[in-house]
Amino acid sequence: MSTNGMILLLSGPNLDLLGERDPAVYGHETLENHVDAARAAAESLGFELEHAQSNHEGDLIEAIHAARGRTVAIVINAGALTHTSWSIHDALDAYDGVVIELHLSNPAAREPFRHTSTIASVADGCIAGFKGLGYPLAIEAVARIIAARS
Numbered sequence: 001m002s003t004n005g006m007i008l009l010l011s012g013p014n015l016d017l018l019g020e021r022d023p024a025v026y027g028h029e030t031l032e033n034h035v036d037a038a039r040a041a042a043e044s045l046g047f048e049l050e051h052a053q054s055n056h057e058g059d060l061i062e063a064i065h066a067a068r069g070r071t072v073a074i075v076i077n078a079g080a081l082t083h084t085s086w087s088i089h090d091a092l093d094a095y096d097g098v099v100i101e102l103h104l105s106n107p108a109a110r111e112p113f114r115h116t117s118t119i120a121s122v123a124d125g126c127i128a129g130f131k132g133l134g135y136p137l138a139i140e141a142v143a144r145i146i147a148a149r150s
Helices: 031-044 057-067 079-083 086-093 131-149
Strands: 005-011 047-053 073-077 098-103 125-128
Touching (some): 005 057, 047 057, 047 131, 057 073
Parallel strands (some): 073 098
16 A cells, blocks of 8 residues: 555556567567566555556546646656657646656667657656666655755
8 A cells, every 4th residue: 555645657649569569679678667666666665556548648637637647756758758748748848746757778878869859848757778777767756856855
């Protein structure tokens, strides 16, 4: 049972292909493996974790809206929508909990179009480039930010 609240983990387009898609960049673990690691980290810190994945921008926005007043944090790996979606930016801007931007790869070390994040200005921080380790690190960041604000 959670004592600290619910964390929403959001996974964007093409993340359902993890483990198959470009393992040199994204690793061999599946999205399920990453969600399991995030859930274990959340539970060890007294949080619950809910996960949603969609290849559709509107579904991610609806999930962000539904998290308002119900969750203490959102950890979001928006995939390529990180670099294009002002709608996700606006939805996260209207969310009052902790927001952590998450990437398996390091966007700053990749193609130039990946160097800009529409999410960065509304996130409390970003975890990037650590492959699967990023998921528990993002949960740890949530816990530390919440503790520091208490």
